[in-house]
Amino acid sequence: MTPLLEVRDLSVLYRGRGRRKDKVALEDVSLNLSEGETLGLVGESGSGKSTLGNCVLGLVQPARGTITFDGRDITGASRSQRRALSSQIQAVFQDPYSSFNPHRTIEQSVSETLTNLPSMSGAEKRARVVAMLERVGMDQSALAKFPAQFSGGQRQRIAIARALLPEPRLVVCDESVSALDLSVQAQILNLLLELQRERGVAYLFITHDLSVVRHMSTRIAVLQQGRLVEEGEAGTVTEQPTQPYTRRLIAASLTADADVQEDRRRARRAMARLALNETDDRIRLGDDLLLAMERQAVTETLAQPDPRATTLTVALSRAEAKGGLDSLIELRDALLELTPRTSEGMTPAAMQTHLQEARTRRCAAWSARGQSGVFVRRMRDLAAAIDAGDDAGARAMVSALDEPAEREVGSDGAGPASHTLGTRS
Amino acid sequence: MSAVIEGPSTDEEFRRAAERGAGFFSRLLRQPLVVVCALVLMIVVVGCLLAPWVSPYAPLEQDLLNIYAKPSADHLLGTDQLGRDILSRMLHGGRVTLAGIAQAVAVCTAIGLCLGMAAGTLGGWVELVAMRLCDLLLAVPGLVMLLVVLGIYGNNETAAMITLGVIMSPTLARVVYSATIAVREEPYVAGARVAGLTSLQIMRRHILSGVAGPALTQISIVAAVACLVEAGIGYLGLGVTPPAPSWGNMVTDAQQAMPLDAWMLVPTGGIIAIVTLSLTLIGNGVRDAYMGRSSGSTKSFSWRALAARVSQPLTPARPGETPPGREAVLSVNRMTVSLPRGKGEIPIVDTVSFDVKPGEAVAIVGESGCGKSMTISGVLRVLPMGAHVQAASITFKGVELTSLSERQMNSYRGTGIGFISQEPISSLNPAFTVGHQLEEAVRLHRGLSKHEARQIAHELMTRVRLPDPEVVAKKYPHELSGGMAQRIAIARALAGEPELLIADEPTTALDVSVQCEILDLLRDLREQSGMALILVTHDWGVVAETCDRALVMYAGQIVERADVRTIITRPTHPYTRALLHSSSVGAAPRQLLPVIAGAVPPPGSWPLGCRFASRCGLVEDACRSGFIPMVSLGEGAGARCIRTAQDGLVKA
Incomplete structure (x- = not known):
């Protein structure tokens, strides 16, 4: 035509x-x-x-x-x-x-x-x-x-x-x-x-x-x-x-949701701090950014008319099948893919490295402590809370995602090398 | 179907609007001076036209026994050196003069209008040729030209006046040309082009009406000049040859008779003066009427009456209106702002009360015409002429602002309370560099030396994150982008280290990415200094991003107040809810949006009960029966809706 x-x-x-x-x-x-x-x-x-x-x-x-x-x-x-x-x-x-x-x-x-x-x-x-x-x-x-x-x-x-x-x-x-x-x-x-x-x-x-x-x-x-x-x-x-300019335009447009705006602002500020401070406190700032963006992802998802943790659920089922450190990283990655704004596509390239580093660091820590299972369970709970529309619960969970867990509660009972991601219903 | 006829405006509105749009002639006729001048002119014209029938004597009839007579019953304006009746001669002579004026004006109008409009509308080579032709004509010495023409055509008046019309046409052409260019840029002319009108149609339908005002003003001046020139020609004895009368040669006669009898100058010169003056004044009236003013008809006023007035309200506090908080930076208690209209005044802002705590950001949200901007104008006492503020109290840091004089108030504006407007570029003076204006503000508010002020200005520019403050300081406002301005x-x-910043739609005129930067900046500044903020906006996104608390205004009243999270997620008042829902942000693409039918009722036609009743889906009889109080929902929250108290329906 x-x-x-x-x-x-x-x-x-x-x-x-x-x-x-x-x-x-x-x-x-x-x-x-x-x-x-x-x-x-x-x-x-x-x-x-x-x-x-x-x-x-x-x-x-x-x-x-x-x-x-x-x-x-x-x-x-x-x-x-x-x-x-x-x-x-x-x-x-x-x-x-x-x-x-x-x-x-x-x-x-x-x-x-x-x-x-x-x-x-x-x-x-x-x-x-x-x-x-x-x-x-x-x-x-x-x-x-x-x-x-x-x-x-x-x-x-x-x-x-x-x-x-x-x-x-x-x-x-x-x-x-x-x-x-x-x-x-x-x-x-x-x-x-x-x-x-x-x-x-x-x-x-x-x-x-x-x-x-x-x-x-x-x-x-x-x-x-x-x-x-x-x-x-x-x-x-x-x-x-796909273009940085379009991303900038979209990132700058506002929504009438104070929680979303607050989390977006937090992520924006974390990025600004990282952009300013390349050498000093790279690790801490990178962690801050990751946390801010994960929170933003959850808040933005919850602000949708019918919140669904689709990408997270998919990643969870894959993680259960596969296991390993990579699957933990994939999980965290899926968390940011929940909404377009926090997805990899929308994040400036310069921030990508920081995010990946922080993600790997955090997941490796879980895996090193032998608590991969705890982390996966937390993710599953988070996905469930999002699907159930439990705003307060989901936001509290994402904020506390990396809080240290009691050893006996979530320990797999195995060494850091083995990540048994068995069913834990 | 979403298409809904918007609510009827008041008759008052209609009348004013009709005046603006179409009432050119009615506006012209409402100016007494114009009417008087037009009448005088009409009498002169009719008198001259009917001269053979109405003049008491023949123009050449001599009465040698009665020369240099003063006005009498026989000779209303006296007689001249040969005992001829001056009035009769004037009426007959006027025929020549008026004909001359008509010829000159006709020629000048035809050439000027065509040339100017063609040049302005068509552009290109037509514009070039027409404007060069104008330049050429302007360079011709008019008087010499006239004398040459009179010489060639043997004192032929008609030839002279046609020449005069040609000589004067470039001025008119230029006036018309510049008016055409202004009209040409109007979107309705672009619309006409898109509609497929030919250039000729566009000129006739759109340009002509746009240039008529300035052109008529100029034409009246041409007529006045033509009158003077015609009289001048007669005075020099070049036009009508004596003894036939003309206004010009009558002045010559009068001048020669001056040592014997000065009276003759009065009628002969007077008629020229009267006609010229009338034409000029009518020209002024046309200009005023065209600009939308009716200068002659304003009622008498003094400047004092026009200044903003501040007074205490007459009505006692109604239930539900909270007394001012002690700890507030700004506390407004029952403020009403009225503007004069006709003989009385109508409220624009109606009994508004609110507090702003230190460090807090409060949004005033609503559609245009709801009184948001007037509310802050009332607080700052920066009001249109004749406005009237009534308030139980307006306190800033415990100081009662209503009792301050204008001079005392000045020391608070800018120093204690800062203000930024919607139009950043036009809020700066175009004649000075921005650095200079910034230093001036610093010196004014802090009383520092020039050198110190420069330093502080530099610091301030760094604080608002301007790149290269040194370079920017040397620029003029028009050289800056909207965001920089x-x-x-x-x-x-x-500059005055304010404790309260009032921002009226600070980002509405800016691009989205710049808006984001400015809002971030405002937040950072507030976090650094603990400054409170009042932000007037219609954008819920800006409210959510920037503010802690929101006041929703509708038709001059605050209809809901709550913290921003509550108001956005669980709005109580039906208007707040409808307004939030009608946003296209996050709506399903290409599906119809839920709309509020109708429009905000304009000031002066607010209904008795709930002002939102005519547009509300939950309306019931009780809504229209009387005053709707603000129902408190605890913690400074409240809504002006009877259902708030009645049941949980509104909350659902």
Whole structure:
């Protein structure tokens, strides 16, 4: 299937004036968007995400590269060709206050997008506008009013009505919900999703908000300073990012859970201390980091709607079958793999070594004391507590994971060399 | 279906909004000065147009027995040196002048508007050619040109006034051009392009309405100048040849007669002055109306009336409102902040009480329009004009702030209480380097010498972890990134070693990774110095990351207070719960979010009972029947919901 929108090696240059240098806004960006899909475009300010949207809309001319819409090259489309396209590609902009001409009525503004459709009678036009306005939750009385008479959320509804009126196949949503309050934002996101289901319209969804983009998109593209850093399925990009920049973005986004935030902060600080202090107290700091991240993993898992210790359970069954120091290390490793954020994929490479060292050191200590069984049992209890949703228990257990055990309680009764991980129900 | 019509705004809101959007003419007509000028102008124009019928005498009719007559019943404005009636001559002469003005204005408007709008909208070579043409025209000496034209066309007024219109058009073109450029950048013009409008359609529908205001102002000035120039031409005897009257040659006559009779100057010069003045004043009125002001219609006020007022509340404490804690750094007890509207005032913040303990971080959460920012403005007494703060008490470290004078209050702002705003770059003065501004703050709050201040400023910049403090100190605010500017703003707030830092959406304008750094910095600073923090935000993530306790505000009231962990995991008030649920963080991707229908009721139209009632899923009759008190849930926690006390339903 040919994609609806295909962007190939797009580069945009903003010419500097006077002493100001030229600025590369986009460099060799390639993207695809299929019919009915939502491609989320994330990046920080200056990443070129809005420039890309404006190129698709024909508001900015690229220096190089091609944009193909429905199999037709529209890169250098003339103004009249653009006008013909206007019923196919539409836009909803960020600012609900300035996206309407304050001097024109809602009817005048909304029906503007019908200009280039085959001519229809005034009554027909009005009927379509009214039907569309009603679909977005506004009533007919809005027609004769002026934009200033509506709230930000209402105006954004009207902007959506205006964009979807000519039944476009692609809508560029440039930070369409960023200026709205949380409750209004949810209303608008729902409206966009519903309209997509009804009409099969594709969205190019541009935003700086990772959670919004995760919520809306089927695919996500990450831009950094004009370059495409990462692109893929929405779930993959947000949960198993491969690029450091994407990881940084995800690590920096906040969640409304004080426990999770506290543990994330603790891990973040442990990393910062390690990064600062390479020689001094490497062992202690490495241990701190491991503990902090293990706690974070458990807390994050518990914050899920339905907490499951899946990776841990799998590792436990494998450990029981295999045994040995390696299996202990695998167990600890599985603990961090519980959540995407603490997984190996999300951890900076520089920290990986510290974590591995600490992990090996800790497990070797258990094994040397001949208490591998105690450790495995603790892990099993932890997994059970997570599965049972026992928040306090699980968090207490992970904090006390490396507390020394009474010899007689957990001793395998064998030397350090043998690790009998028998069944201990 | 999620699409829900948002709650109706009040009539007041509608009226104000309608004014802003469309009421250009009504706003224009509400200025008495403009109305008077327009009437005067209309009388002059109609009088001149109907001169052959209304003038009492013929313009050339002489009454040699009655020369230099003073105003009388026969001759309302007197007679001139040949005994001709001045009023009649003025009315007849005005026809020439007004026609001249009309010609000049028409030519100037046509050229200026087309040139300016085309240059601004189309850009490219059109812009280049049009603007160079303007430069060329501006370089032509106008007066010489006029005299040449008059010479060539044998004192033809029409030719002269058309030339004048051309000469004056570049100024108008430039005004229109710059207005067009401003409008061109508006998202609605981009929207029109996306909608597929041609450039001509965009110019007609969008640009024209945007440039109309400045253009009309400029055109009124052109008209006034044309009036003066026309009179000047007549005065020099170049236009209308005597004895035919024109306003210009009447002044010449009056001037020659000055030693004999000075009165003649009054009507002849006066009419020119009146017309010119009227045109200019109408121009000013157009400008004001366009900018959304109606300058003439404001009621009389004094500056004192506009200053923020502070007073004690009239209503006694209601049950459930906790008395201030002893150990608090800041204790706000029953504070109401009102803004003037119309004749009365409407509350924006309604009877808010809260404490901040030393070292504690308190979040004020809520949607826009709920009064979060006004609450802290009330505490800091940094308020819009005419605002009124009523409070039983606002104490900072035991000092009653409400009883302080403005000057005394100043010594607390910045020193005891630091403040950082949402817009870091615009909170700094663009004219000075950031280092200078930081040193200034240090010197102001600590009274140190210049050298010491520089050192402290350097320390502060290190404390907020700015890389290369020496380099950054020499930069101007616009040269900094948002994150760096916010660090400078924090350093400046720390200059007075505050015990309480108030931050109004400190990270909303920043990128996520920078937000994270700033929040970490705030936490570290608090841990080092034991400073308390009030953080205003709408982002639950920021609350969870930064704060110990949270106050949720809705429609001017605090509706719930609790420690952050409780409020996020077990919210009590239905609004808090709904707000938490409507976040897309952690929601199932591409599934509909649970939404709160409707919108926050605006100040002035708050219902009697629970203000959230119209949007609440658990609403019952009792919710609307009367004042809803804050129900205490122990340990400083509470919720303003009748169900809190009633049963466990809300907690479920």
